[in-house]
Every structure is written in C-alpha cells, then in structure tokens.
C-alpha cells in the first residue's frame with residue numbers, strides 16, 4: 001500500500017492506493033498544519049483501508065505542512081501532486097484551478113506535466129479563507145454557502161479583493177438590507193473574478209477542472225465557469241486530489 | 257601571502273565607508289548618487305560619492321532596515337514606495353545605523369535610467385536638506401535602439417551637469433582627471449563582466465550569491481583603481497577554479513541545477529533565500545547584473561557615455577530584455593528562471609509575466625515567480641518561497657528526464 005498525505009493550512013487529507021493504483025481509502029480532517037490533524041487523518045485512512053502503518057511501503061507528503069511531517073519518505077509540492085492527481089482522475093484536463101484554505105493556484109498541464117503555474121500573492125484574497133470569513137459574517141455553515149447563494153435573485157458586487165475590507169463591505173451591505181443569498185453569491189463571484197485573472201495569466205486550456213475544498217461549493221464552480229465563459233467541472237473527491245496524487249507518486253517512487 | 261579577493265572585498269567595503277566619513281570630516285564635498293549614474297563626472301572632481309541604495313542594502317542585510325522604514329512611513333511615505341527610498345528617507349532623519357553609516361550629502365546626483373522613483377526621491381532629499389539637485393533625465397527606450405535625439409538630450413544634460421559641478425566646486429572642470437576616471441571605470445567594467453561570465457563553465461566556479469556580494473562593491477568603487485584591481489583578481493581566481501573543474505561550493509556539494517535569478521536579491525532575507533536554493537543544489541549562474549555595470553564606451557566620448565547609461569537593461573524595452581535573458585539561458589546552460597516579484601520595484605516587475613512567457617516559448621525552460629522585497633523584511637514568506645522553488649525543481653527534473661529520453 002502507498003500513502004499520500006496533503007497537510008494544508010486548515011485541513012489534512014490522506015489517500016491510500018493499492019498495488020494497482022486504486023484508491024482504497026481517502027480521509028479529510030479539518031485540522032491543518034501545526035495540529036495533530038495529520039496523524040488523525042492518517043490513522044483514519046489506515047483504519048478505513050483496514051491496514052496498519054507497517055503495511056505502507058512508501059509515504060509522500062505534500063502541502064504547506066509537508067516539510068514538518070517526519071513520517072514521509074519524500075516531500076513533493078502540491079503543484080506536482082495536484083497535477084498527478086488530476087491526471088489520474090480526469091486524464092484529459094489541461095487546466096487546474098485549486099482553491100485551498102490559504103492559497104489559490106492555477107496549473108497548466110501539457111502532456112500531463114506541469115507546464116506553468118501561478119499562485120496567489122501573500123494575501124488571502126481569492127482563497128478559501130475569504131469564504132470562511134464570509135460564511136461567518138453570513139452566519140452560515142461553509143458547506144451551506146452554495147445552497148444559500150443558489151437562492152440569490154440579484155447580482156451584488158463585492159468590490160474589495162482584500163478579505164478584511166470585504167468583510168466590512170459585506171457587513172455594510174447587510175446593514176443596508178441586502179439579502180444574505182445575494183451576498184453569498186457576491187462572495188463567490190468575487191473569488192471567481194480574482195481567480196479568473198490568474199487563469200488568464202497562465203492561459204486557460206480546453207478542459208478546466210477545479211480541486212480543493214472550495215470546489216465542493218457548487219455555486220462557486222458555476223460562478224467560475226460564468227466568469228471564464230468556459231465549462232468548469234469539479235474533480236471527484238476534490239478535497240483529496242493532492243493526497244491522491246501524492247499516493248500515486250509514492251507508488252511510482254517505490255517501483256522506480 | 258597575498259590576499260584573496262574575498263578578503264580584499266571586505267576590506268574595500270569597510271574602507272569605502274571609512275573614507276567617506278573621513279572625507280566629510282576633512283571638509284570635502286559628499287554626493288549621494290543613484291547606483292548606475294555617471295559617477296565619473298563626480299569622481300573626476302574629487303567629490304566623495306556614496307550610494308543610498310547600496311547603503312540601504314547593507315543595512316537590510318544586517319537586519320536593521322525596519323527602524324528606518326518605520327521612520328519614513330511615520331513621515332507619511334507609503335509602504336508602496338520603493339523600500340530603498342524609504343530606508344534612505346528614514347536615514348536622512350536618523351543619521352545613524354549600527355550596520356553602516358554614510359555621511360550626509362552636500363548635493364544629490366540622480367540618473368533616472370534605473371526607474372522614475374529615484375527622481376522624486378532625490379528631489380525630496382534636495383528640498384528637505386536644501387542642497388543642489390543634479391538630475392540626468394534618461395528617457396525610457398521604448399524601441400530597441402536609442403533614437404539620436406535621446407542621446408543628444410542626454411549629452412546636453414551631461415554637459416550641463418558638468419557646469420553645475422563646476423559651480424558647486426568653485427573651480428573649472430578637471431577634464432584630464434575625467435579621462436583617467438573614464439578609463440578606470442571601463443577597465444573595472446571589463447573585469448566585472450569577465451568574472452561574471454566565468455559562470456558559463458559547468459559546473460560554475462561562481463556562486464550567484466557571491467556575485468551579489470561583489471556587486472555591492474562594483475557600485476561604489478567603479479571609478480577607482482582598487483576596484484579595478486579587485487575585480488581583476490576575482491576574475492583570475494574564478495578562471496583558475498574553472499580550469500580545475502571546481503564548482504561554486506565546497507567539494508562534494510554538487511551544482512545540480514543552474515538558474516537565472518531575475519531582480520534584486522532579498523537583502524533582508526538573504527539567508528533563507530540562499531539556503532533553500534542550496535538545499536536543492538540550485539546555483540544562480542547569472543542574471544542581467546553582469547551587464548548592469550558593464551558601462552563601456554571610448555574614453556572622452558560623452559555621447560558614447562550617454563548611450564551606455566541609457567542602455568541599462570531596466571531602461572530598455574521588453575523585446576531587448578526577453579531576448580537577452582533567453583540568450584543567457586542558452587549561453588549559460590540554464591535549467592530554470594526565478595523571478596523575484598519585488599514589491600518595491602515596479603519597473604522591474606511589470607514585465608515579468610511577459611518575460612516568463614517569452615523565455616519559455618524561446619528556450620523551453622520553466623520559470624517561477626515569488627513575492628519578496630529587497631530591504632523591507634515584511635514581504636517575504638519563507639514557506640511560500642520554498643514551495644515555489646521546489647516546484648521549479650520538479651519541473652526542471654521533468655525537463656531533464658524528457659531531454660535524456662529524447663537523447664536516447
């Protein structure tokens with residue numbers, strides 16, 4: 001068995017693949033680097049696969065916390081791991097939009113290899129953190145944000161890209177009587193706009209897919225498509241794509 | 257035993273600051289000048305020249321820049337302004353740093369071939385300190401070659417500056433001395449470039465971060481004999497190392513990847529930026545700096561001098577810069593390019609994405625961009641830097657594999 005672990009800023013994800021590269025376990029724990037989230041997620045995945053750590057032949061760590069995780073045989077960046085995961089799950093994809101807790105990136109693939117990528121600057125604009133803050137202001141669970149946005153009847157623009165300023169902007173909108181649903185959709189559009197700018201910098205390809213926790217927000221995926229004027233789909237198991245990629249790398253490294 | 261160039265370098269840097277302080281005490285004139293200005297004009301009249309950008313870098317490298325940034329920001333200078341300017345504006349008020357000191361100026365001398373920020377920055381210095389402001393206004397080269405009217409415009413300004421200097425010094429211009437300084441400056445430039453180009457050898461005898469160190473000196477003693485001799489010695493050492501097949505680091509530390517570092521070093525974060533590269537076996541073999549001080553022209557040719565100064569790379573169009581970088585990739589056997597997106601330096605940053613696109617299209621090597629700043633320590637993030645560098649390594653590795661397969 002081969003294990004991939006993706007330790008992000010707000011969650012830890014683990015995937016295990018077997019000799020035939022089939023995913024036999026995938027777990028997400030909402031605790032990121034600096035917590036014991038990595039160990040908890042790993043144990044949960046081992047339990048799901050019905051194995052122990054001794055059965056694992058090779059471990060690849062990725063994500064923001066990859067260098068601090070001492071059980072890994074090797075560390076590979078989330079850029080390569082997302083590319084590898086997507087290549088396995090959606091082989092014909094050539095553009096990946098990954099929005100995670102504290103970063104957003106767009107990766108261009110050519111022949112399955114990373115050709116170019118761009119990541120957000122040192123700033124939370126256009127990342128999952130932005131939506132977290134928004135859902136707090138809207139008093140909604142992050143996972144319900146999409147359903148709420150679906151009820152929107154009016155396009156409301158959030159003009160600030162800065163998370164802190166956007167928060168006060170939204171509070172003023174709500175105080176002015178704007179509907180929660182419209183604000184929720186506005187937040188999705190704000191991210192979509194920002195990330196679409198990044199897509200244009202690296203150039204979008206023919207098939208665009210989304211990974212990362214934010215891709216669970218269906219309304220967000222549709223906002224992204226609307227902004228780009230192109231079809232965008234969420235990769236199945238979007239949260240664990242990086243971990244799956246890492247597990248496949250573990251398989252390949254072991255058999256090299 | 258004779259000294260190594262490194263020992264000499266440290267001595268000369270210290271001496272540069274000491275001499276400047278002494279000159280001030282002796283009542284000599286001191287000028288603050290921009291890094292790639294026609295310093296020959298001042299040097300020839302025995303004016304002591306110090307360089308605020310360099311000084312700011314020295315302060316930042318010793319982790320003392322924050323104090324000066326706070327001072328100037330407190331005066332209302334925005335964090336969006338170049339941090340060299342902010343450190344220097346702060347220094348103008350505080351006038352002392354544990355890291356390094358420069359004497360207060362009797363005049364400022366500014367050539368805006370490096371950016372437009374410097375013109376306002378120096379104008380403010382001149383106004384606040386109530387001292388003369390000499391400006392050599394250098395038009396940006398939107399087209400490949402500088403048009404004749406630009407060169408003429410510059411030549412006229414250089415001649416005007418000579419009159420201004422005569423007035424400030426109260427004596428006629430020393431053209432003989434100018435000839436001599438021009439000659440030395442050109443020789444220094446020659447050795448500087450030749451030393452930097454030893455990095456073409458595989459492995460490179462030169463570590464790019466060493467180049468940054470020596471660069472500090474080429475800025476300040478370009479017109480002095482000691483400078484020329486140092487760069488000649490350094491070049492000879494490097495050529496000897498290359499002949500023996502020695503790499504940039506200690507024995508056993510392999511140069512695995514050769515990259516171009518585009519932009520200024522992160523002086524305030526020098527150690528992590530260097531160590532992370534070294535951890536992955538990445539050596540910076542070149543940048544556009546080898547040419548930045550390669551100001552070559554015939555002695556006594558003011559027009560040639562004008563042209564040389566207007567051709568500083570950041571003052572030339574995207575076509576020129578992209579073509580030069582692509583050529584460097586080929587000439588230095590480069591595997592990848594690292595772009596420092598420097599919050600301070602808009603002029604250097606604003607073409608990065610286009611540069612990336614063209615270099616990859618022309619040469620096929622991967623590139624990455626990271627966010628940082630040269631003297632403001634608050635901008636750089638070590639984890640984000642490492643992720644980008646490691647991703648570059650992964651892309652360079654794939655490229656190598658592909659090439660090896662194609663070669664079979």
Ligand code: SF4
Pocket residue numbers: 309338339340341370371372373374600601602603604
């Ligand atoms: S760093 Fe850039 S903005 Fe600052 S002085 Fe140098 S060229 Fe000008």
